[in-house]
Amino acid sequence: MERELKLMKGNEAIAEAAIRAGADSYFGYPITPQSEIMEYLMAQKPHERTGMVVLQAESETASINMVYGAAACGKKSMTSSSSPGVSLMQEGLSYIAGAELPCLVVNVQRGGPGLGTIQPSQADYFQTVKGGGHGDYKLITLAPSSVQEMADFVKIAFDLAFKYRNPAMILSDGAIGQMMEKVYLDPQVPRMKEEELPSWGTQGKKKGQDHKIITSLELESEKQEKVNLRIQAKYRQLEEEEVRFEAISCDDAEYIFVAYGTSARICQKAVDMARERGYKVGLFRPITLYPYPFKQLNKLADQVKGMLSVEMSAGQMVEDVRLAVNGKVKVEHFGRLGGIIHSPDEVFNALLNKIIGG
Amino acid sequence: MDIKDIIKEENLVYKRTNVLTENIMHYCPGCGHGTVHRIIAEVIEEMGIQEETIGVAPVGCAVLAYNYFNVDMQQAAHGRAPAVATGIKRVFPEKFVFSYQGDGDLAAIGTAETIHACNRGENITMIFINNGIYGMTGGQMAPTTLEGMKSSTSPYGRDVEMMGYPLKMTELIANLPGTYYVTRQSVHTPGNVRKTKKAIRMAFENQKLKKGVSFVEVVSNCNSGWKMNPVQANKWMVDNMFPFYPLGDIKVPQDK
Ligand SMILES: Cc1ncc(C[n+]2csc(CCOP(=O)(O)OP(=O)(O)O)c2C)c(N)n1
Ligand code: SF4
Numbered sequence: 080m081e082r083e084l085k086l087m088k089g090n091e092a093i094a095e096a097a098i099r100a101g102a103d104s105y106f107g108y109p110i111t112p113q114s115e116i117m118e119y120l121m122a123q124k125p126h127e128r129t130g131m132v133v134l135q136a137e138s139e140t141a142s143i144n145m146v147y148g149a150a151a152c153g154k155k156s157m158t159s160s161s162s163p164g165v166s167l168m169q170e171g172l173s174y175i176a177g178a179e180l181p182c183l184v185v186n187v188q189r190g191g192p193g194l195g196t197i198q199p200s201q202a203d204y205f206q207t208v209k210g211g212g213h214g215d216y217k218l219i220t221l222a223p224s225s226v227q228e229m230a231d232f233v234k235i236a237f238d239l240a241f242k243y244r245n246p247a248m249i250l251s252d253g254a255i256g257q258m259m260e261k262v263y264l265d266p267q268v269p270r271m272k273e274e275e276l277p278s279w280g281t282q283g284k285k286k287g288q289d290h291k292i293i294t295s296l297e298l299e300s301e302k303q304e305k306v307n308l309r310i311q312a313k314y315r316q317l318e319e320e321e322v323r324f325e326a327i328s329c330d331d332a333e334y335i336f337v338a339y340g341t342s343a344r345i346c347q348k349a350v351d352m353a354r355e356r357g358y359k360v361g362l363f364r365p366i367t368l369y370p371y372p373f374k375q376l377n378k379l380a381d382q383v384k385g386m387l388s389v390e391m392s393a394g395q396m397v398e399d400v401r402l403a404v405n406g407k408v409k410v411e412h413f414g415r416l417g418g419i420i421h422s423p424d425e426v427f428n429a430l431l432n433k434i435i436g437g
Numbered sequence: 438m439d440i441k442d443i444i445k446e447e448n449l450v451y452k453r454t455n456v457l458t459e460n461i462m463h464y465c466p467g468c469g470h471g472t473v474h475r476i477i478a479e480v481i482e483e484m485g486i487q488e489e490t491i492g493v494a495p496v497g498c499a500v501l502a503y504n505y506f507n508v509d510m511q512q513a514a515h516g517r518a519p520a521v522a523t524g525i526k527r528v529f530p531e532k533f534v535f536s537y538q539g540d541g542d543l544a545a546i547g548t549a550e551t552i553h554a555c556n557r558g559e560n561i562t563m564i565f566i567n568n569g570i571y572g573m574t575g576g577q578m579a580p581t582t583l584e585g586m587k588s589s590t591s592p593y594g595r596d597v598e599m600m601g602y603p604l605k606m607t608e609l610i611a612n613l614p615g616t617y618y619v620t621r622q623s624v625h626t627p628g629n630v631r632k633t634k635k636a637i638r639m640a641f642e643n644q645k646l647k648k649g650v651s652f653v654e655v656v657s658n659c660n661s662g663w664k665m666n667p668v669q670a671n672k673w674m675v676d677n678m679f680p681f682y683p684l685g686d687i688k689v690p691q692d693k
Contacts, residue, residue: 296512
């Protein structure tokens with residue numbers, strides 16, 4: 080079936096894509112710059128369109144735990160928020176990962192720390208891919224850099240979350256959430272019927288079967304270690320099979336930018352500027368931030384002379400770029416803070432000063 | 438007469454319901470938790486809803502409730518059971534959903550989730566075990582700890598000027614339009630067990646009406662946390678807990 084073309088904000092695209100992906104429930108709490116997600120959903124009356132439940136919770140703590148309850152029934156469940164709200168969700172995310180439940184969480188990042196700013200930022204990288212909550216767990220993390228990807232990643236994130244029974248996050252930022260672009264939307268996928276729900280969920284004890292238990296608790300250390308090892312095995316598989324990235328003008332590149340989301344868009348402009356001036360510059364864009372494209376970056380390090388990691392943060396992803404490159408070439412960070420989006424000029428100059436000239 | 442002559446099918450007067458598993462409960466002897474479990478399980482059996490019920494266990498002594506109830510169960514983070522139960526009920530409005538929580542869980546760390554689930558009028562059954570103390574972590578002060586009552590974090594008795602007042606959560610949520618049936622019971626005598634069973638039955642039946650939360654508080658003992666034997670604990674509960682937490686219905690459906 081044909082995809083439908085619309086002009087939408089990134090936040091609206093996520094909401095519409097969620098309905099069309101057959102999501103069963105959304106629980107959320109308002110916060111700028113992502114409140115349009117719940118506003119759009121409420122206005123769409125998804126209960127009438129597909130039977131999807133949309134509920135405004137009393138806090139992000141409550142919304143992530145509502146997601147837990149619905150996800151543990153085997154239903155496609157999601158929430159969205161921005162940085163301060165996602166901080167409140169960390170306990171719930173740890174429980175969801177520990178209980179091995181699938182769900183989708185969208186973080187439309189804003190600047191911090193604290194209440195920070197409502198302007199875009201990419202300073203939640205550490206929180207997202209290095210833990211955030213307690214315990215050994217990972218969030219499958221997709222980083223869209225366009226409104227189209229905001230829409231497309233909803234289905235991909237749900238599919239991965241269900242395949243691995245692990246929470247998935249779309250890590251976006253206020254710029255992509257708020258900007259309007261053309262977007263091709265997939266046709267409606269029907270919601271799962273009761274008989275199609277995954278059998279591990281609590282749907283009421285079936286005759287002749289054991290009751291289902293969803294928990295993240297195991298008091299015996301030997302058993303708890305086994306649970307942990309099982310979860311870690313999933314992560315190793317994810318790291319082998321699910322890495323996504325985009326390499327733009329990298330084939331002949333001598334220098335590359337490494338950037339995701341909004342910063343990747345800026346870097347793409349800077350690549351054009353650099354090429355016009357005769358520098359062989361490319362852009363490596365990780366799409367999955369977990370699992371991170373370590374191997375691919377390591378390979379690129381054999382070819383290029385230096386890398387500039389560009390993020391709207393004080394330098395978080397740069398640590399993973401350095402890990403990937405493992406000292407083979409120089410890796411530096413550039414990024415504006417506090418909700419400021421760096422300009423292509425600034426980024427290009429940073430490449431000149433820190434990598435090419437430096 | 439040999440004991441084998443007595444243990445016979447025709448002499449059977451009481452049997453464990455199938456809605457409880459055969460797992461041996463870890464509760465301290467004399468604790469109310471086990472009795473309330475049994476009552477809930479019997480109600481589920483008598484209503485014939487074992488296959489349509491989903492329960493939510495708390496963090497607290499009842500965290501392992503999922504090993505005892507032979508129905509589909511979820512374990513919630515500390516205090517979050519009402520939000521988890523909301524998530525379940527919203528995607529499965531026709532199933533019977535209950536949460537089971539202690540006083541630290543429901544009335545301290547989970548206060549917001551409790552009040553808002555009640556205020557939204559979720560069509561769930563909430564069971565609240567009030568033993569005036571944090572049992573699981575070793576007898577610390579709870580929001581429900583009585584004035585002057587000793588606990589490991591109020592070793593000289595709860596000083597309300599410093600530590601605040603005991604919280605009557607049940608009276609509080611009874612004021613909310615989203616609660617349909619609110620009652621306070623106990624399980625320390627056979628008569629009270631019967632009354633509590635009636636209340637819990639009503640609290641489950643109400644889910645069919647879709648008129649909001651049915652909330653059953655059970656004032657219970659924690660002989661370990663209170664540092665008493667079960668008999669002393671029950672007497673202490675009658676003498677001290679009941680005057681502050683009086684038993685009986687607090688909100689009954691007007692249309693009943
Ligand atoms: C976030 C968090 N904080 C603290 C704890 C530790 N903790 C476990 S149970 C409990 C208190 C339980 O008391 P209550 O709800 O009254 O139940 P009871 O054990 O008395 O039945 C606490 C504080 C925890 N598990 N999680
Ligand atoms: S510690 Fe208290 S509440 Fe917990 S099982 Fe023992 S008596 Fe019951």
